[in-house]
Amino acid sequence: MRAPLLPLIALALPATAATFTITHFGTPPEAQVAIAHAADIWGGILVSDVPIKVAVSWSPLGGSALGVTFPNGRRDFQDAPVPSTWYATALANSIAGTELNPGEDDINVYLNSSTNWYYGLDGATPSGQYDLVSVALHELGHGLGFVGLAKKVDDEGSFGTLLASDFAPLITTFPWPEQDTLPGIFDRFLTSTASGPLTFLDNPSSALGTAFTSNQVYFNGAYAMAANDGNTARIYAPAAFALGSSCVHLNEATYPNGNPNELMTPFSSAGQSNHWPGPIAIGVMRDIGWTVAPDVGLPERGFAAYRPYIDADLRLRVIGGAHHQWLAVHDAQGRRLGAFRADEPYPLHGLAAGLYVVRGAGWAKPVILR
Ligand SMILES: [Zn+2]
Incomplete structure (x- = not known):
C-alpha cells in the first residue's frame, strides 16, 4: 500500500x-x-x-x-x-x-x-x-x-x-x-x-x-x-x-x-x-x-553559490561569494579547526580523511577529504 x-x-x-x-x-x-x-x-x-x-x-x-x-x-x-x-x-x-x-x-x-x-x-x-x-x-x-x-x-x-x-x-x-x-x-x-x-x-x-x-x-x-x-x-x-x-x-x-x-x-x-x-x-x-x-521582497545575492573544494595540494578553497569573507573549517564532530579568508587557501595536510564542514555567515557546506 x-x-x-x-x-x-x-x-x-x-x-x-x-x-x-x-x-x-x-x-x-x-x-x-x-x-x-x-x-x-x-x-x-x-x-x-x-x-x-x-x-x-x-x-x-x-x-x-x-x-x-x-x-x-x-x-x-x-x-x-x-x-x-x-x-x-x-x-x-x-x-x-x-x-x-x-x-x-x-x-x-x-x-x-x-x-x-x-x-x-x-x-x-x-x-x-x-x-x-x-x-x-x-x-x-x-x-x-x-x-x-x-x-x-x-x-x-x-x-x-x-x-x-x-x-x-x-x-x-x-x-x-x-x-x-x-x-x-x-x-x-x-x-x-x-x-x-x-x-x-x-x-x-x-x-x-x-x-x-x-x-x-x-x-x-x-x-x-x-x-x-x-x-x-x-x-x-x-x-x-x-x-x-x-x-x-x-x-x-x-x-x-x-x-x-x-x-x-x-x-x-x-x-x-x-x-x-x-x-x-x-x-x-x-x-x-x-x-x-x-x-x-528584498534583493538577494548568491551566497548559495559558495562552493568549497579541495585542490590537488590538499588545500581547501572556496569558489564564489565575497572574497573578503571569513570562513571557518569544522570537523565532522563540530570542532572548529581554524579560520581563513575566502580568497586564501586553507591547508588540510595531516588531517584524517573524512567529512569537514566549511562555515560562513549564514551558511555551511560539507567537503570530503579523500
Ligand atoms: Zn533597542
Missing part, C-alpha cells in the same frame, strides 16, 4: 503570516491598540505557524529608557540551523514549526509608563511626544531575534553569560536560561575590522571586550548585506560598553533619523515616527533564520 499523500499536501500549504498573542500588565487601552498595530506590522513581514506570545508590562522604568525587551531562548532544538547557538523562541518555534515552550512567553516587553507617549497609529507624532507604535516595533524586533548575548565586565567581553541579576529589578515571566557561554544566532554574524568574526575569538576574553568597544563592529549576514548594497551593516559598538545597547543595534550615527534603517538604532527621538523596520533589519531577520513573507 502506498503512503498516504495527505501529509505531503499539508507540507505544501503556504505558511501563514505570524500572529501575536499579547498579554498586558497595566497597559492603558489606547496603548494596547498601538502595540497591537506594531505587532501587526511584524506579522505582515514574518511567517510563522506558531503564534508568538508577548507579555507587555507598563512600568516606570526610571531614567530615559523607553522600553526594555527580553526574548525567551532555545538552542539545539529540532531543525536548529546552527548548533550550540541561542535563538529567540519566537524564531525557534517558527523554524521547528511547533511550540517548543508551552506555558512560557516568547517575549517580555517593558514599556516606560512615565514616558510622554503618542498613541496614534498615523505616525503624526507631535513634538515632545514619543511614538508608541515605533518604540513597540523596535522592542518587538529585539524579541523576535534582533538581539545578541554580548556582555562586558571590566576588560573582559563574553557571549552567553547574561544573568537575570544583570537586569534587576526587571524580571522575566519565563525561566532565565543558563546560557552556557554560547552566543546567539545574531552574534554569529558579528565581525570586527581588526578581529574578524567575533564568535571566533576566545569567549570570554579581553580580545572580545576590545572588539565590543571598537566602534568597528559589523553584521555580515548575506541578506542584510544584500539589503545594504553588498556592504556589511554597521553595528552600535561605542567605546563605553552599554549592556543592552552595545552590539544589539544598528549604529546610531550611520542610520540617523530619516534613514530607512533607523528603527533598530539604540536611540529614539521625540516627535519622530518610523513604522517600518527597514531593509537591513528585515535582512537581519532572514539571516538569523526567519522566513519573510514573499511580497516583502
Whole structure:
C-alpha cells in the first residue's frame, strides 16, 4: 500500500503570516491598540505557524529608557540551523514549526509608563511626544531575534553569560536560561575590522571586550548585506560598553533619523515616527533564520553559490561569494579547526580523511577529504 499523500499536501500549504498573542500588565487601552498595530506590522513581514506570545508590562522604568525587551531562548532544538547557538523562541518555534515552550512567553516587553507617549497609529507624532507604535516595533524586533548575548565586565567581553541579576529589578515571566557561554544566532554574524568574526575569538576574553568597544563592529549576514548594497551593516559598538545597547543595534550615527534603517538604532527621538523596520533589519531577520513573507521582497545575492573544494595540494578553497569573507573549517564532530579568508587557501595536510564542514555567515557546506 502506498503512503498516504495527505501529509505531503499539508507540507505544501503556504505558511501563514505570524500572529501575536499579547498579554498586558497595566497597559492603558489606547496603548494596547498601538502595540497591537506594531505587532501587526511584524506579522505582515514574518511567517510563522506558531503564534508568538508577548507579555507587555507598563512600568516606570526610571531614567530615559523607553522600553526594555527580553526574548525567551532555545538552542539545539529540532531543525536548529546552527548548533550550540541561542535563538529567540519566537524564531525557534517558527523554524521547528511547533511550540517548543508551552506555558512560557516568547517575549517580555517593558514599556516606560512615565514616558510622554503618542498613541496614534498615523505616525503624526507631535513634538515632545514619543511614538508608541515605533518604540513597540523596535522592542518587538529585539524579541523576535534582533538581539545578541554580548556582555562586558571590566576588560573582559563574553557571549552567553547574561544573568537575570544583570537586569534587576526587571524580571522575566519565563525561566532565565543558563546560557552556557554560547552566543546567539545574531552574534554569529558579528565581525570586527581588526578581529574578524567575533564568535571566533576566545569567549570570554579581553580580545572580545576590545572588539565590543571598537566602534568597528559589523553584521555580515548575506541578506542584510544584500539589503545594504553588498556592504556589511554597521553595528552600535561605542567605546563605553552599554549592556543592552552595545552590539544589539544598528549604529546610531550611520542610520540617523530619516534613514530607512533607523528603527533598530539604540536611540529614539521625540516627535519622530518610523513604522517600518527597514531593509537591513528585515535582512537581519532572514539571516538569523526567519522566513519573510514573499511580497516583502528584498534583493538577494548568491551566497548559495559558495562552493568549497579541495585542490590537488590538499588545500581547501572556496569558489564564489565575497572574497573578503571569513570562513571557518569544522570537523565532522563540530570542532572548529581554524579560520581563513575566502580568497586564501586553507591547508588540510595531516588531517584524517573524512567529512569537514566549511562555515560562513549564514551558511555551511560539507567537503570530503579523500
Ligand atoms: Zn533597542
